[in-house]
Amino acid sequence: MSTDQLSRTFAALADPTRRDLVARLTLGDATLGELAGSYDMSLQAVSKHLTVLERAGLVTRGQAGTRRPVHLEADRLDPLTDWLEHYRRQAEQRYQRLDAVLAVLAADEAYPDTAGKEEER
Amino acid sequence: MSTDQLSRTFAALADPTRRDLVARLTLGDATLGELAGSYDMSLQAVSKHLTVLERAGLVTRGQAGTRRPVHLEADRLDPLTDWLEHYRRQAEQRYQRLDAVLAVLAADEAYPDTAGKEEER
DNA sequence: CGCACTCTCAACCAGATGGTTGACAAGATG
DNA sequence: CATCTTGTCAACCATCTGGTTGAGAGTGCG
Numbered sequence: 001m002s003t004d005q006l007s008r009t010f011a012a013l014a015d016p017t018r019r020d021l022v023a024r025l026t027l028g029d030a031t032l033g034e035l036a037g038s039y040d041m042s043l044q045a046v047s048k049h050l051t052v053l054e055r056a057g058l059v060t061r062g063q064a065g066t067r068r069p070v071h072l073e074a075d076r077l078d079p080l081t082d083w084l085e086h087y088r089r090q091a092e093q094r095y096q097r098l099d100a101v102l103a104v105l106a107a108d109e110a111y112p113d114t115a116g117k118e119e120e121r
Numbered sequence: 122m123s124t125d126q127l128s129r130t131f132a133a134l135a136d137p138t139r140r141d142l143v144a145r146l147t148l149g150d151a152t153l154g155e156l157a158g159s160y161d162m163s164l165q166a167v168s169k170h171l172t173v174l175e176r177a178g179l180v181t182r183g184q185a186g187t188r189r190p191v192h193l194e195a196d197r198l199d200p201l202t203d204w205l206e207h208y209r210r211q212a213e214q215r216y217q218r219l220d221a222v223l224a225v226l227a228a229d230e231a232y233p234d235t236a237g238k239e240e241e242r
Numbered sequence: 243c244g245c246a247c248t249c250t251c252a253a254c255c256a257g258a259t260g261g262t263t264g265a266c267a268a269g270a271t272g
Numbered sequence: 273c274a275t276c277t278t279g280t281c282a283a284c285c286a287t288c289t290g291g292t293t294g295a296g297a298g299t300g301c302g
Contacts, residue, residue, distance in 0.1 A: 004137060011135035014128050015290085019204070026211040032249065045291055047250070052289090066248050066299045074212035077205050083140070084202045090147040091195035136260085153279060166261055168279070173259090187269040187278045 005057070009080055012056035017041075018049050022058065025072035032068060126178070130201055133177035138162075139170050143179065146193035153189060 013019055017039060024035065036046040050070060053059040057076045062069040134140055138160060145156065157167040171191060174180040178197045183190040 006140070007135050007137060010131050013204075014132035014135055016125060016128060017290095019127070022208055023211075026208050033247090041290090042292065043249075044251090044293085048290070068249070072212060074209055077209050081202060081205045081209070083134075084198050084205070087143055087147050088195055088198050088202070090144075091193060138260095154277085162260090163262065164279075165263085165281090169260070187267095189279070 006079060006083065009056040009058065009076065012052050012058055013080075015049070015052075017046075018053055021046075021049060021053065022072060025059065025070060026074070029062075029069040029071045032070065035070065127200060127204065130177040130179065130197065133173050133179055134201075136170070136173075138167075139174055142167075142170060142174065143193060146180065146191060147195070150183075150190040150192045153191065156191065 013022070020038075021035060024030065024038070032043065032047055032050065035050075036043040039046055050059060050061070054061065058073055060071050060073060062071060134143070141159075142156060145151065145159070153164065153168055153171065156171075157164040160167055171180060171182070175182065179194055181192050181194060183192060
């Protein structure tokens with residue numbers, strides 16, 4: 001699981017059941033029993049999935065008598081969005097720079113003088 | 122790995138080395154050898170990581186003689202962003218609706234008549 | 243109290259993951 | 273041709289994952 005928070009959060013969402021749990025929880029808190037009813041697996045298995053989401057910080061479990069309402073911490077999705085947007089944007093910029101380089105090369109066509117290596121490392 | 126594409130993509134990013142590879146590749150294509158130099162692990166291990174990214178569609182490997190430039194397919198990050206944004210937004214709306222309900226309850230205070238169950242399943 | 247209900251804990255299992263080493267295929271280069 | 277470089281393939285291994293079953297802890301309630 002790689003111990004770091006970002007990894008744990010990505011890993012938590014790398015499972016259809018867990019994504020479905022998150023989807024379900026955007027509609028409101030629910031108890032383990034309510035959640036488990038929707039899946040073709042044991043209650044304990046669903047509980048384990050919730051534990052994974054909990055360790056990723058995506059979910060918290062309350063305490064109300066013997067029932068434990070599960071609550072979604074939607075904010076915890078933000079670091080993922082941020083990471084994705086950051087590198088998405090970076091890649092786009094790189095793309096635009098590449099276009100610029102290609103434009104220059106096209107203009108210089110006959111003068112491969114300053115062309116050399118572009119970027120290397 | 123759960124076989125579906127979204128799961129594979131989330132799983133691919135649930136590892137610091139792989140995220141670093143993606144970060145590195147936003148700066149431009151690179152060969153396996155160039156990439157592997159940065160990590161304290163065997164070249165084969167890095168190749169395996171690239172295979173994971175490739176199966177998630179995040180990366181493609183070209184063919185230039187014996188060298189195989191690795192290229193980032195940044196578009197493939199979009200489905201993740203979409204998923205995250207969708208549920209983020211949904212959770213926010215739910216929150217706003219909750220605020221509305223609370224406001225109504227506060228106004229009705231003495232009349233718990235129509236309150237009942239709010240949403241249940 | 244006694245019982246039912248909700249949930250957790252522990253042991254176990256099959257299969258995936260993340261790494262290793264060693265062998266080798268295919269191009270580039272002297 | 274001989275050899276170096278780049279990368280892949282295969283076997284192996286330890287650990288993690290996602291599920292199971294069985295037992296039990298803690299609360300609510302007739």
